[in-house]
Amino acid sequence: xxxxxxxxxxxxxxxSLGEHHHVDVGFPEATVEEDDFLLDYIDFSTCDMPxxxxxxxxxxxxxxxxxxxxxxxxxxxxxxxxxxxxxxxEPAPDGCxxxxxxxxxxxxETELPAEMGMELPEGKGETKGLLSSEEKDVRQHNDxxxxxxxxxxxxxxxxxxxxxxxxxxxxxxxxxxSAEGHSKMTSKPASAAAATKSSHGRRKVKVDWTPELHxxxxxAVEQLGLDKAVPSRILELMGNEYRLxxxxxxxxxxxxxxxxxxxxxxxxxxxxxxxxxxxAAGGPRKEAAAGGGPWVVPTVGFPPPxxxxxxxxxxxxxxxxxxxxxxxxxxxxxxxDAPLPLSPxxxxxxxxxxxxxxxxxxxxxxxxxxxxxxxxxxxxKWGPQAVTQCVPPTxxxxxxxxxxxxxxxxxxxxxxxxxxxxxxxxxxxxxxxxAGLQLQLDAHPSKESxxxxxxxxxxxxxxxxxxxxxxxxxxxxxxxxxxxxIPKVPPAATTNCDGAA
DNA sequence: GTAGGAATAT
DNA sequence: TATATTCCTA
Numbered sequence: 001x002x003x004x005x006x007x008x009x010x011x012x013x014x015x016s017l018g019e020h021h022h023v024d025v026g027f028p029e030a031t032v033e034e035d036d037f038l039l040d041y042i043d044f045s046t047c048d049m050p051x052x053x054x055x056x057x058x059x060x061x062x063x064x065x066x067x068x069x070x071x072x073x074x075x076x077x078x079x080x081x082x083x084x085x086x087x088x089x090e091p092a093p094d095g096c097x098x099x100x101x102x103x104x105x106x107x108x109e110t111e112l113p114a115e116m117g118m119e120l121p122e123g124k125g126e127t128k129g130l131l132s133s134e135e136k137d138v139r140q141h142n143d144x145x146x147x148x149x150x151x152x153x154x155x156x157x158x159x160x161x162x163x164x165x166x167x168x169x170x171x172x173x174x175x176x177x178s179a180e181g182h183s184k185m186t187s188k189p190a191s192a193a194a195a196t197k198s199s200h201g202r203r204k205v206k207v208d209w210t211p212e213l214h215x216x217x218x219x220a221v222e223q224l225g226l227d228k229a230v231p232s233r234i235l236e237l238m239g240n241e242y243r244l245x246x247x248x249x250x251x252x253x254x255x256x257x258x259x260x261x262x263x264x265x266x267x268x269x270x271x272x273x274x275x276x277x278x279x280a281a282g283g284p285r286k287e288a289a290a291g292g293g294p295w296v297v298p299t300v301g302f303p304p305p306x307x308x309x310x311x312x313x314x315x316x317x318x319x320x321x322x323x324x325x326x327x328x329x330x331x332x333x334x335x336x337d338a339p340l341p342l343s344p345x346x347x348x349x350x351x352x353x354x355x356x357x358x359x360x361x362x363x364x365x366x367x368x369x370x371x372x373x374x375x376x377x378x379x380x381k382w383g384p385q386a387v388t389q390c391v392p393p394t395x396x397x398x399x400x401x402x403x404x405x406x407x408x409x410x411x412x413x414x415x416x417x418x419x420x421x422x423x424x425x426x427x428x429x430x431x432x433x434x435a436g437l438q439l440q441l442d443a444h445p446s447k448e449s450x451x452x453x454x455x456x457x458x459x460x461x462x463x464x465x466x467x468x469x470x471x472x473x474x475x476x477x478x479x480x481x482x483x484x485x486i487p488k489v490p491p492a493a494t495t496n497c498d499g500a501a
Numbered sequence: 502g503t504a505g506g507a508a509t510a511t
Numbered sequence: 512t513a514t515a516t517t518c519c520t521a
Contacts, residue, residue, distance in 0.1 A: 204516090207515090208514095247515070251513090251515065251516085255512095255513070
């Protein structure tokens with residue numbers, strides 16, 4: 001028998017936006033709070049809603065894009081395969097046996113070692129020039145899956161999604177053993193069969209990155225930390241229940257990152273424009289009387305609209321600034337996880353109303369050098385764009401407005417965050433001289449990294465410094481931090497992550 | 502040989 | 512546009 005349970009989420013994913021968030025996606029170690037919190041880690045850029053609202057639980061597996069007409073046409077050319085594959089003609093116990101039976105007699109199978117399913121290289125490693133009947137088999141079963149919601153078929157469809165899901169190993173091993181045992185005609189693991197099918201020069205069946213799948217992906221990225229979020233590791237964390245390949249992950253990662261950066265740039269342009277408009281207007285506007293609500297132009301640079309800090313930039317004076325999601329990580333391409341439209345987009349807080357205020361950690365960054373090392377690496381890998389600002393849910397008691405990312409989750413890598421550094425006088429009056437602290441990446445940077453960061457501030461349109469003002473010196477930064485009670489830089493942390501002092 | 506990631510193809 | 516595939520590099 002092929003494994004079935006692993007191909008379905010143990011518990012149907014149920015999300016709600018109510019007061020008590022029932023979040024259960026069957027993701028290991030994910031408690032309700034953690035999971036929910038993870039969602040809020042994600043900068044939905046345009047997103048103010050959790051990734052998705054899933055209550056059907058049936059659409060967990062990646063959908064496979066199959067054109068039935070194409071299948072029919074293909075099968076018309078291969079009668080032998082067609083007859084074997086017909087579920088009606090051969091109602092296999094698990095819905096897959098017919099599938100494997102069909103491929104059993106192909107030349108492809110005879111050429112393939114039984115071990116292929118354990119680790120089939122994707123891409124260039126694919127076997128080429130094999131027969132295509134098996135792939136067609138798979139496709140037909142995929143089609144059946146969509147129509148029948150058959151568990152067994154679901155297994156098959158999941159299998160077809162991938163050719164080398166064995167990266168994780170354990171589950172695949174089970175699958176292999178099952179596949180081997182379930183049919184005399186199938187000595188090959190299910191994934192191997194899929195590999196065969198996808199190895200005729202024909203493109204693999206697309207993985208449909210459903211919201212659930214994407215969410216798992218994001219969770220994995222979050223868990224790993226941006227600097228360690230590489231396809232193989234992501235794949236490990238996601239498990240192989242979706243039968244994804246490293247290339248699937250890599251492709252999605254690449255795409256997501258690209259979108260992320262594009263959104264950043266677009267937002268940067270938007271922000272620059274707004275700032276210019278503000279400058280032309282001559283100062284903060286008071287719109288409360290006009291019914292539009294008061295807002296102030298930020299005193300420090302902010303990421304583009306939709307990012308946390310951008311949202312945080314617009315808070316009512318004297319009131320706690322809205323909390324912002326710290327990590328700008330990718331909405332689902334379909335937009336199902338996209339936020340409700342903000343109106344005006346940049347003026348609303350993004351901290352979910354249904355959530356309790358974040359805990360106190362939001363006000364104080366961890367001082368663990370390892371942590372900052374990770375932040376540094378993340379910034380190095382993803383660039384300063386990957387680092388976003390975040391404001392605490394409530395104004396901290398200290399006369400310093402710090403903006404830090406979400407707290408390190410148990411067992412999770414924390415996120416890049418900004419640290420406060422003194423900000424030169426801003427166009428907006430500051431009641432406190434440290435109220436305009438600008439946040440900067442890397443809590444304990446080397447002087448070089450400070451300079452680099454400052455340079456970035458000067459360069460990045462969304463981190464503008466007032467014209468004619470010079471960035472603060474390192475000494476002034478440290479002095480101010482010391483005044484505010486922030487521990488001095490640990491010696492070990494004063495070096496950058498390359499170990500250079 | 503393998504993995505990551507950019508570029509390119511579909 | 513989303514995804515797969517290829518190619519290059521480390």
